Amino acid sequence: AQTVTQSQPEMSVQEAETVTLSCTYDTSESDYYLFWYKQPPSRQMILVIRQEAYKQQNATENRFSVNFQKAAKSFSLKISDSQLGDAAMYFCAYRSGAGSYQLTFGKGTKLSVIP
Amino acid sequence: EPEVTQTPSHQVTQMGQEVILRCVPISNHLYFYWYRQILGQKVEFLVSFYNNEISEKSEIFDDQFSVERPDGSNFTLKIRSTKLEDSAMYFCASSSEVGQGTHGYTFGSGTRLTVV
Numbered sequence: 150a151q152t153v154t155q156s157q158p159e160m161s162v163q164e165a166e167t168v169t170l171s172c173t174y175d176t177s178e179s180d181y182y183l184f185w186y187k188q189p190p191s192r193q194m195i196l197v198i199r200q201e202a203y204k205q206q207n208a209t210e211n212r213f214s215v216n217f218q219k220a221a222k223s224f225s226l227k228i229s230d231s232q233l234g235d236a237a238m239y240f241c242a243y244r245s246g247a248g249s250y251q252l253t254f255g256k257g258t259k260l261s262v263i264p
Numbered sequence: 265e266p267e268v269t270q271t272p273s274h275q276v277t278q279m280g281q282e283v284i285l286r287c288v289p290i291s292n293h294l295y296f297y298w299y300r301q302i303l304g305q306k307v308e309f310l311v312s313f314y315n316n317e318i319s320e321k322s323e324i325f326d327d328q329f330s331v332e333r334p335d336g337s338n339f340t341l342k343i344r345s346t347k348l349e350d351s352a353m354y355f356c357a358s359s360s361e362v363g364q365g366t367h368g369y370t371f372g373s374g375t376r377l378t379v380v
Contacts (some may be wrong), residue, residue, distance in 0.1 A: 192353055195371070240307060250312050256305070260310070
């Protein structure tokens with residue numbers, strides 16, 4: 150079974166600074182997808198960014214980018230120019246490329262943004 | 265932007281009672297999911313549903329749980345006899361393709377279920 154580990158329960162960043170959230174995963178598959186979801190206090194799950202394992206290029210969405218290291222099974226999220234609205238729980242998630250369609254989530258990292 | 269709508273936002277029920285959580289997925293989506301998040305813990309997969317049948321379920325999704333798409337727009341999760349440990353946030357999600365596809369899941373805002 151796949152597992153997703155987020156080793157940082159809490160992180161903080163100064164407004165306008167950059168922060169990196171860590172995620173590692175364990176899988177024997179070669180084809181899979183990785184995601185970062187944001188969960189603000191409203192509790193809604195919002196997709197931040199996704200990465201296909203077969204793509205070598207790191208995904209980028211505006212101020213959000215990932216560092217995908219397939220051999221190391223690492224998938225970190227970098228938030229640049231942090232804003233107050235970035236404060237939330239961030240969950241890393243894994244989905245198999247074949248067979249199982251479920252998302253396996255990590256335990257999350259609570260990000261605080263300091264004005 | 266299309267949304268997944270969940271009702272109610274918060275439901276309190278007595279232990280042993282049946283509850284039905286409702287979801288309206290995005291209209292052109294074909295795949296539907298339920299996840300739950302016990303307070304302070306990670307989000308866990310419950311079940312996926314496609315073509316009017318369950319396509320996958322987790323160990324959590326035992327005989328006390330059932331899902332239904334009764335009318336082509338709603339997607340419901342029923343818990344027959346609630347237990348205290350069923351207290352959690354329940355998220356509905358839908359996607360236009362299997363799993364994430366090119367469009368990804370869209371999650372609803374969740375229903376907070378409190379069993380007393």
